[in-house]
Each structure stands twice: as C-alpha cells, then as structure tokens.
Amino acid sequence: MSNSRQEFLATQEEIQRFLGKLIAQGGWALEVQVVEKDDEAVYLELDGEDRDDILQNRAEALEALQYLLNRIYGRRLGTKRILMDCDGFRERKVAELQEIAKLISDRVRMTGRQESLGLMNAYERRIVHLVVAEAEGVTTKSTGNGFEKRIVIQRS
Numbered sequence: 001m002s003n004s005r006q007e008f009l010a011t012q013e014e015i016q017r018f019l020g021k022l023i024a025q026g027g028w029a030l031e032v033q034v035v036e037k038d039d040e041a042v043y044l045e046l047d048g049e050d051r052d053d054i055l056q057n058r059a060e061a062l063e064a065l066q067y068l069l070n071r072i073y074g075r076r077l078g079t080k081r082i083l084m085d086c087d088g089f090r091e092r093k094v095a096e097l098q099e100i101a102k103l104i105s106d107r108v109r110m111t112g113r114q115e116s117l118g119l120m121n122a123y124e125r126r127i128v129h130l131v132v133a134e135a136e137g138v139t140t141k142s143t144g145n146g147f148e149k150r151i152v153i154q155r156s
Contacts, residue, residue, distance in 0.1 A: 005039070011076055012042050015069060019044060022065065028053060030086075042077065044069075046086040054086050059093075062086055063121065097124055101131035104153050105138045114154035116143070125151050 012034050019032050023046075030048035037043050046054060046062070054061045066084040073082060083090070104115050117128065125142060128151050132140045139156040142149050 008039060008077075008080075011073065015042055015073055015082060016044065018072075019065065019069060022068075030054065039080070041080050042073075042082045044082065044084045046084065051087045055089055059086070059089050062089065093124070094127055097127045098131050101128045101153070102135070105132050105135040108153050108155060109135075109137045112155055114152050117151045117153070119144075119148065119150060121147075122149075125149065128153075 016032050016034050023030050023032065028048070028050040030046045030050050033045045033047070035043040035045050054065075062084055066082060069082045069084075085091070100117070104117065108115055120128070129140050132138055132153055137156055138153055141152050141154070143152055144150050
C-alpha cells in the first residue's frame, strides 16, 4: 500500500473519530461510518435515533458539520473533500436538483425567459450547472456573492 494511501486512510479514521466526538458532545445518538467508494473524497454516513434531528431545516446540521470538517481537514486532504450523508438525504437531494434543473431548462427553452433558482450552496450549484450543461439551448450563470449565490438558467 502506498504511503499516500496509508495517509488518506489514517486521515479518514481521524475524521471519523473527531466527528464521533462532536456528535457525542452535541448529545445526538448517531453512529459515524466511513463508506468506501473511491479515493476522491472521504464519504461519511450518519445513522441512528437522532437522524431526523440532523436533517431538520434542509439538513442544516449535516451541512454545518460537513463544512466544519472540510475547513479543519481541507489542507491535509488536498483536492479531496469530505462528503456526509444521513438516511439517503444527499441522494434524494441530488435527484431533486437534477429534476428541477431539467424542468426549468425546458421551460426557459420554450419561453425564452431566464429563470433564477433559489439560494444554493456550492455543491448544489455544481449539480445544476452539470445538468444544464448537458441540455441544448440553455446555459447557466451564478449571480450574487458568498452565501447569497443563485443560479440563473437562460437561453444560449
């Protein structure tokens, strides 16, 4: 096993332990599992009695934990990211964003009027940009700054 692979696995274990401590301090009954998918990211899955708590308000707590871990471990991971999920939330969210992007792209193509989507984090905007990039006759652009960024879908 290469040294960089060993370092990656050790960092994954450290992140899992640290997140476990954060969750315990928060009083949540949740287990943290590292999900082996690829070496492109650290994938963490939360499950347990308090999964509904972590998913309240559009999964704000899940998003905040993921953001915090990426800020803490980002330099050590280099180009890799930490991606967290709980009870299939991310998968459902991705499917929902893809569907919305397709529907709005079709509507913009038919009406010719650009449409602005709601506020999204960088991960969500990326999903929409990728879906619209595959559609003919429409493009995307991001507007706003920081946490106030939106995507506008318009005719190309």
